[in-house]
Amino acid sequence: MPDPGLIILVALASVPLLVAAVATAPRAAGWIAAAVPALLFVGFLAAAPAPGEQALGALPWLPSLGVALAWRLDGLSLLFALLITGIGALIFLYAGAYLRGHPQIDRFFGAIALFMAAMLGAVLADDLVMLVVFWELTSLSSFLLIGFEGGRSSARRAAVQGLLVTVGGGLALLAGALLLGGIAGTYRISEIAARAAEFAAHPWAPLVVALIVVGAFAKSAQAPLHSWLPNAMAAPTPVSAYLHSATMVKLGVYLLARLNPVFGGMPLWVELLTGFGALTMVVGAVLALRETDLKRVLAYSTVVGLGTLVALIGQEDPLAATAAIAFLIVHALYKACLFLVAGIVDHETGMRDASRLRGLARAMPLTATVAALGALSMAGLPPFVGFVAKELLYEANLLAAGMLPAAALVANTVTVIAAGVVAARPFFGRPAPTPRPAHDPGFAMLAGPTLLAALGLLFGLLPGLLGRVLVEPAAAAILGRPTEAKLVLWHGFTVVFWLSVATIGAGLAGYLAWHRMQPLLAGVELFDRYGPDAQYGRALRGLQRLAAWQTRAIQSGSLRRYLALSFLALMLPVGAAMVAGDGLRWPGLDPLPLAHEVGLVALVAAGALVACLARNLITAIMGVALVGFGAGVLFLVLGAPDLAFTQFSVETLAVVLLVAVLARLPFRGTDPRSRGQRVADAGVALLTGVVGGAVLLAALAMPFDTTIPAWMGENAAPAAHGRNVVNVIIVDFRALDTLGEITVLGLAALAAYAVLRRREVRGP
C-alpha cells in the first residue's frame, strides 16, 4: 500500500520530468502527460483506507514551531485526490490535442502538473501551515495558467486579478490558520477537531472563523469575490475545465468541509456560509443569464454551483453533508465534461458565441451526443446522477429556513437554462456559418468528455454504489462522525419530486425565452458599471494613483526635501520615544559654570543665529567663524588647549576656503527660500535641535565611568614617556585612529584634485 505522502512527492518530482519529456516529444505530449495522473490515480486507489478509516503520516519540518509535513488520507481527501488525478488524466490527454503545435506546450504542462501536485498536497495536508503553502502554490500555478496566452492584455489582467484575489484570500487564511493553531496548541487538523468545544468558547474564535472563511470564499469565488472566475476563462479551455470548475475552485469548499467539525457548532459559521452561499447562488444565476460566451455561461453556472456547495456545508443537518458531497462529485463530472465540449466547439469551429452557433449536430454528431449526456445530468433529469444530487439538494434545503429553498430554486432553474444554452442550443436548428468548417475532434479530445458523461449516467443508474464508496466516507469527514448516505434514483412522488418537475419546466421555458431574455439582461449597464469587477478595476487604479502620489511625496527628487525627511524620520521617532518612555532628564549643573563660560556658550549660540539669519553670505561666514572661534576659546578655558589651537587653525582655513569658493561663484547673497519654506525649515531645524539637545542631556544624566581616562592618565608617563596625555593618546594609544584620519584627509585631497582638474582639461 503506497504511502499518501510518497504520492505527493512523486507528483512534485514528476513536474520537471514531464516538462523535459513534453519538450522532447511535443506531438505525444497528451499521452505522456496523462500517464502521470493516471498512475497517481491508481496509487490513490491502492492507498485508499477502508471506509471509516484514515491513514495518517508525518515528516518533521519545523519542529521548533510545531509545524510538520503531516498528511491524512480519509474519505474527503481520497474523494478530492481521485477527482484531481482522475479528471486530471482526462484533461491532460485532451490538452495534448487542444494545444498541438503550440510552441510553449512544455511550459503549459509544467504549470498544470505543478498545479496538480499542489492540489494533492493541499487536500492531503493534515498540517494547517502545509495546507496554506500548497494552497498558495495552487494560486501561483493558476496565475501561470490563466496568463498562459500572456500576449493578450485580457489574459494578463485576468491572471493578475485571479492571483490578487486568491492570494489575498490566502493571506487571510494564513492569519486564520496561525491563530487557530496558536489557540489550539497544534497545527494538526485531525487534533484540532477534537478540541472544537474548547475553541468555540475562545474570545478570538469569531476572528479566526472570519479570516478562514474569507480565504475559502476568495478561492471558491463566492460573491462578492466571484468576478475573477469568469475572467479566468481567458485561460486555455483545459485549464478552465480543470482548475476553474472541477478542482481548484473547490479547494475553498474543501477547506470549509474539512474544518466543519471544528467550527460547525458556531452560529457565525452557519450564518456566513448559508448567507454568502445563497447570495452567490442568486448572483451567479442572474449573471449567467447575461452571457453568450459558452465558457462564461459555464463559469457563472460554476459560481452558482460553488454557492450551493458552501450553503450546504453551512447547514447542520447530516443530509446536507451528503447532498454537498454528492453534488460536488456530480458537478465535477458534468461541468468538466461540458467545459471540454465547449473547448471542442471553440477549437473546431473557431467561435464560442452561444447566440450565433447553430445546428452543429449535423457536422459534429459525436460531440453533440456527449454534450447532450452532460447537459441532461447538469439539468438534473433522470436517470442521470444529476437528478439524484438535485433531489438530495432540495431535500436538504427544504429543511433549512429562510432564503435557502428559494435560492436553490432559482439556482437550479438557471442551471437547467445554462445546460440548454451551452449543450443544446449550438447543436440544434439550422446550421449557421462558422469561421472554420465544423467537424468532430479526434479520440484524445473526445475521450475525456465521453467518459465523464458516461460516468454521469452510470452513477445515476447505480447511485447506491456511489453513495457507499465515495459519498458516505467523505460526508462523515464533514460531519466529524459516521453517517449513512442513502442515494436512490427514485424517491416517489414527494414534494421534492414536484419541485424537480417545476424546476425543469421553468428551466425549459427560460431556455426557450433565452434569446430574448439574454440581450435584455446584458443591456443592464448597472452590473458592468458597479459590479465587483468594476470595483476591482477602480481599486487597482486607486492603488496605482496612491503609489504614484506616495512616490512623488517621498521620492520627490528634491534634495532639500530628502534632507528634511531624513531629519524628521530620525528625530520624530526619537523624540516620541523619549517623551513616551519618560526619557527626559536634567543632569544638574555640577560643576557650576563660570561667568565667562556662560558668555562663551552664548557667543557660540549667537554666532549660529547670525549664520542662519544673515541675508548676506559674507555675514553668514562671519557667523560661522564666530561659532568656530567661540568653541575654540571654550575648549581653551575647559582645559583643552590642544583642541583650541587646532580649532583656530582649521577654522581659519575653512573661512579662507569658503571665501575662495565664493569668489569663483556668481555672488548670490540672499537665500531664495520663500517665507513658507523658511518657516517649515525652521520647524524641522528646531525639532532637530530640541530632540538632539534632549538626547545629549539624557545621556549626560547617566552615571559616568572614568576607568579609561584614568588608565590613560596613569600610563601615559610611565609607559609611553609622554606628559601631554592627549598627544600620547593620538600618537600611541589610538595611533591607528590617527593613521585613519591622515588617510581620510589624503583621500579628500586627491578627490578634490580630481574634481577640480576637469576644469583645466576643458580650458578657458
Place this chain on the structure above:
Amino acid sequence: MDELLALAFGALLAGGTYLMLARTLLRVAVGLLLLSNAVNIAIFAAGRVLGRIPPLVEPGAQALAAGTANPLPQALILTAIVISFGLTAFSLVLVHAAHRAYGTVDPDALREAEPPGLPAADPAAAAAAEPPTRRPPPTPAAREAA
C-alpha cells in the same frame, strides 16, 4: 557645565539643520561646518567636564593630578576636527563643480537624476517629462579644439 554644553549643541544642531536646508549650496556648506562644531561639542560634553586643568602630567609625577580635564574626548575631537575640515573642503569643491556643470547653486535646480514630473501616474506623461538638464559633456573633438 555639561548641560550648558548640551544647550550649545542643540543650538548649533538647529542652526546647522536650518542652513543645510537652504537653497544656496554655499549655505549648505556653512551648515555642515556648524554641524561639525555641534558634534565636537557633543563629544566634549559626553566626556564630562571633570576639571579645567589641561591633562598634562606634572614633572616628577607618574599620573594625572585630580581636577584635570578628561583627555580621551579631546583626542577624539582632534581627529574629528581634522576630518570634518576634510569634509568641508571636499564639499566646497563639489559645490564648485556643481556650479560648473549645471550653472546653478540652487539644490532645487539639481534634478538630473530625478527630473521634475517623475514619476507620473500616467506613463505617457512620464515619457513627455522634461529631459535631463545637464550640459552635455564635451566631445573629444571639442576638447582637442580647446
